[in-house]
Amino acid sequence: MTGEPREADVIVVGAGLSGLVAAREVLRAGFEPLVLEAADRVGGRILTEEPLPGVFLELGAQWIGDTHHRMTALADELGIELYPQFEDGETSYEFAGEVLRGEAFHGRYAEDVAAVERVLRELDAMAATVSVAEPWAAPRADEWDRITVGQWYDAQGLSPVGRELLEICTVGILAVPTVEVSLLGLLVNVVTCGVTADLLSESEGGAQTQRFVGGTAQIPLRLAAELGDRVVLDCPVLTVEHSAESVTVGCRGGPVARGRQVVVALAPTLAGRIMYDPPLPGKRDQLTQRMPQASAHKMFAVYDEPFWRADGLNAQLISDVGPARMSNDSCMPETSGGPGIILGFLEGENARIEGRWPAEQRIEAFREELARHFGPRAAKPELVVEGGWADREWTRGCYNANPGPCGWLHFGEALATPVGPIKWAATETALEWSGYMEGAVDAGVRAAREALAALA
Amino acid sequence: MTGEPREADVIVVGAGLSGLVAAREVLRAGFEPLVLEAADRVGGRILTEEPLPGVFLELGAQWIGDTHHRMTALADELGIELYPQFEDGETSYEFAGEVLRGEAFHGRYAEDVAAVERVLRELDAMAATVSVAEPWAAPRADEWDRITVGQWYDAQGLSPVGRELLEICTVGILAVPTVEVSLLGLLVNVVTCGVTADLLSESEGGAQTQRFVGGTAQIPLRLAAELGDRVVLDCPVLTVEHSAESVTVGCRGGPVARGRQVVVALAPTLAGRIMYDPPLPGKRDQLTQRMPQASAHKMFAVYDEPFWRADGLNAQLISDVGPARMSNDSCMPETSGGPGIILGFLEGENARIEGRWPAEQRIEAFREELARHFGPRAAKPELVVEGGWADREWTRGCYNANPGPCGWLHFGEALATPVGPIKWAATETALEWSGYMEGAVDAGVRAAREALAALA
Numbered sequence: 001m002t003g004e005p006r007e008a009d010v011i012v013v014g015a016g017l018s019g020l021v022a023a024r025e026v027l028r029a030g031f032e033p034l035v036l037e038a039a040d041r042v043g044g045r046i047l048t049e050e051p052l053p054g055v056f057l058e059l060g061a062q063w064i065g066d067t068h069h070r071m072t073a074l075a076d077e078l079g080i081e082l083y084p085q086f087e088d089g090e091t092s093y094e095f096a097g098e099v100l101r102g103e104a105f106h107g108r109y110a111e112d113v114a115a116v117e118r119v120l121r122e123l124d125a126m127a128a129t130v131s132v133a134e135p136w137a138a139p140r141a142d143e144w145d146r147i148t149v150g151q152w153y154d155a156q157g158l159s160p161v162g163r164e165l166l167e168i169c170t171v172g173i174l175a176v177p178t179v180e181v182s183l184l185g186l187l188v189n190v191v192t193c194g195v196t197a198d199l200l201s202e203s204e205g206g207a208q209t210q211r212f213v214g215g216t217a218q219i220p221l222r223l224a225a226e227l228g229d230r231v232v233l234d235c236p237v238l239t240v241e242h243s244a245e246s247v248t249v250g251c252r253g254g255p256v257a258r259g260r261q262v263v264v265a266l267a268p269t270l271a272g273r274i275m276y277d278p279p280l281p282g283k284r285d286q287l288t289q290r291m292p293q294a295s296a297h298k299m300f301a302v303y304d305e306p307f308w309r310a311d312g313l314n315a316q317l318i319s320d321v322g323p324a325r326m327s328n329d330s331c332m333p334e335t336s337g338g339p340g341i342i343l344g345f346l347e348g349e350n351a352r353i354e355g356r357w358p359a360e361q362r363i364e365a366f367r368e369e370l371a372r373h374f375g376p377r378a379a380k381p382e383l384v385v386e387g388g389w390a391d392r393e394w395t396r397g398c399y400n401a402n403p404g405p406c407g408w409l410h411f412g413e414a415l416a417t418p419v420g421p422i423k424w425a426a427t428e429t430a431l432e433w434s435g436y437m438e439g440a441v442d443a444g445v446r447a448a449r450e451a452l453a454a455l456a
Numbered sequence: 457m458t459g460e461p462r463e464a465d466v467i468v469v470g471a472g473l474s475g476l477v478a479a480r481e482v483l484r485a486g487f488e489p490l491v492l493e494a495a496d497r498v499g500g501r502i503l504t505e506e507p508l509p510g511v512f513l514e515l516g517a518q519w520i521g522d523t524h525h526r527m528t529a530l531a532d533e534l535g536i537e538l539y540p541q542f543e544d545g546e547t548s549y550e551f552a553g554e555v556l557r558g559e560a561f562h563g564r565y566a567e568d569v570a571a572v573e574r575v576l577r578e579l580d581a582m583a584a585t586v587s588v589a590e591p592w593a594a595p596r597a598d599e600w601d602r603i604t605v606g607q608w609y610d611a612q613g614l615s616p617v618g619r620e621l622l623e624i625c626t627v628g629i630l631a632v633p634t635v636e637v638s639l640l641g642l643l644v645n646v647v648t649c650g651v652t653a654d655l656l657s658e659s660e661g662g663a664q665t666q667r668f669v670g671g672t673a674q675i676p677l678r679l680a681a682e683l684g685d686r687v688v689l690d691c692p693v694l695t696v697e698h699s700a701e702s703v704t705v706g707c708r709g710g711p712v713a714r715g716r717q718v719v720v721a722l723a724p725t726l727a728g729r730i731m732y733d734p735p736l737p738g739k740r741d742q743l744t745q746r747m748p749q750a751s752a753h754k755m756f757a758v759y760d761e762p763f764w765r766a767d768g769l770n771a772q773l774i775s776d777v778g779p780a781r782m783s784n785d786s787c788m789p790e791t792s793g794g795p796g797i798i799l800g801f802l803e804g805e806n807a808r809i810e811g812r813w814p815a816e817q818r819i820e821a822f823r824e825e826l827a828r829h830f831g832p833r834a835a836k837p838e839l840v841v842e843g844g845w846a847d848r849e850w851t852r853g854c855y856n857a858n859p860g861p862c863g864w865l866h867f868g869e870a871l872a873t874p875v876g877p878i879k880w881a882a883t884e885t886a887l888e889w890s891g892y893m894e895g896a897v898d899a900g901v902r903a904a905r906e907a908l909a910a911l912a
Contacts, residue, residue: 146635151607179602179861238694269745273729282846289725292745352866390738397742404860405635410808
């Protein structure tokens, strides 16, 4: 941003989904927002690539679930169509050195899977006692925030296959090893999303049922188009000076923006990097030191057609080896006649280890893995497109952030509590579907309304 | 910093002990350092207050140990005298609702204490297999970095009193609940400091045997005096632009400093807040998201004289209640005839809970606690001086930082590894006595030498 300082009623830091929705909410209420985005694009953790015409690969947020009514409504308003996630067919499992199709796996490991289901029911029962607004007030919060998810899983008497299956499904959500998040933290994820079946079930479940025709990135792009020159790119925020009446936001390489309120729509760890004046309370600062961004890396293999479907497979794999521990069918809508696309997920440890391998080595391992599950054709994709998030300067990890032990208990209260004219957005601060696009919208609207209430 | 850009060979970010030592090393080698400090004082986590003439209270770093040869030499060079920590007399224990003096406690709980000692020996044996330079390469690193210290302690079959005693002693070092640090992380602390007896023993042990006559703050003050106008205060660094040949460092409210190398002498979480251009590798960034500053708060009660000594007490308490879980005698040198001073430590959870109470409530609870241990005179200090670190903008927690589970395993390699012209100092990056002043010196010298090698 160069030239004279810009003025607005509400300065929004970050043009991810949450920030854009917040700005729209401000504009609709008759006030002027100004969105400052560090990157040269809008969207944040939404990032669609189009390597071939009409082929949209979601390196970031990809799905919404059936209960994501905010996102459904938003897509409808923006004129973006939905299409269902392809699910028909068997999942392929690789455990203990053997690849089995769904029916065979569930036959072989019926007891192991039943035991995992019992653990999920137990989690549901525990989650029913946790409030997302105040997880630290749950009757057993003190106990549950002092043990890790991994520690609690280890104590459930599961077989090695059952334990590994549960680990893979949980890492599919948290994107960190289960020893890095407290049990209370997992329960917060369960509550914010409904029940474990929506979240942790080995089927795609309720969180991932529909996609956007033409790519998720249309959502932030269209929101930004509505906002016009109220969105400023390449403007990394360094400083926020604030008083009860005003905020002054400084960016790298440019002058400042002035407003009356500010919505910081960044993941907590990034929000914590801004220099605030006066400084934030210690509780807030120590919280943002304790909510690291998780580790995720997506790999798309593109083929001439979805050949697995004729085999009765759904392109889903669950593997105790990797490099991808899970995968699914990421084709365009069935009517489009587009190519076959399998998406492999490297999450948590796999994002950190295989995700740092040289690309050639990683792609080779991925191709071999796909061939084990979906046959020799899978070894020869026409194209592999991939990407992680830790290296991306303005995101620094995906999908979201969860504190470790004692984080909720001792610091959680500071997560969404405004500090004077500073309101906190981003999906991590949502009460519903935190960690998802749905949560980004929830948080953006809530933060905007907090700012608007202060303007009124 | 105002006016024209300053030029130097090595820009040092942070005028804590590590940064000042680094700058001195650069100057002694015949090159020009420039130290940029965010605060209005030098010293970082060293902070001496003098509420009464000649009465020095260390709100930050206070002691050195007998094996801290770097610090002993530095004090000698700077003409600062040492005096021994007063240790004579019995410690007072408060467990299970009862206050007992040392001999009675050790009689009552002999088996519990012996069991704790066995656990410490076990830790020593484990630590002997860990290298501080490469903790992730230890034979059992993968296992030990996936469990928390608390989890491992819970599995050692200790009695409730033994387990609590071990918790208090460990929190006395880590300043966070033991469930927040991995077992490997604790072992790194043990190795970097020698053996558990130097670190975790309920006696003050090897790390805390001597103090500085006239206050610890003389060390950074004298180092800064040597550096003269090469130290710039009130200059919070926001940006570091770097290439193989040069660095440009931008501060809030001022122009820039230019140099050939930069030593960032900040705790990792603070180092991670600077905006680097080009951005740092993802591994480094995700590390600094995972090394939160711990939680410590010190409370000094000042009396007309050290009345406890005549009672055969050493002013040390160990309590399972708090608010201070430990205390000790913090008087001036015995020859000085100064007042009696007891220092109470609120660490980890106590810093977060009681440390956030209104001061009046906290001081009242502290006075009551001291009276339980040291008699009715202890309830009536002439003065209480106290302070935590989470609210201090340029420190944001004490004493130091330890990663949670998987932190060392997946990210530790990035802790001290230079990124082009950027070298990392601060005690957290030390190989010896990390977390202590001794480590700050070790790290500062090492980082300076890395920078000097690049200048040669």
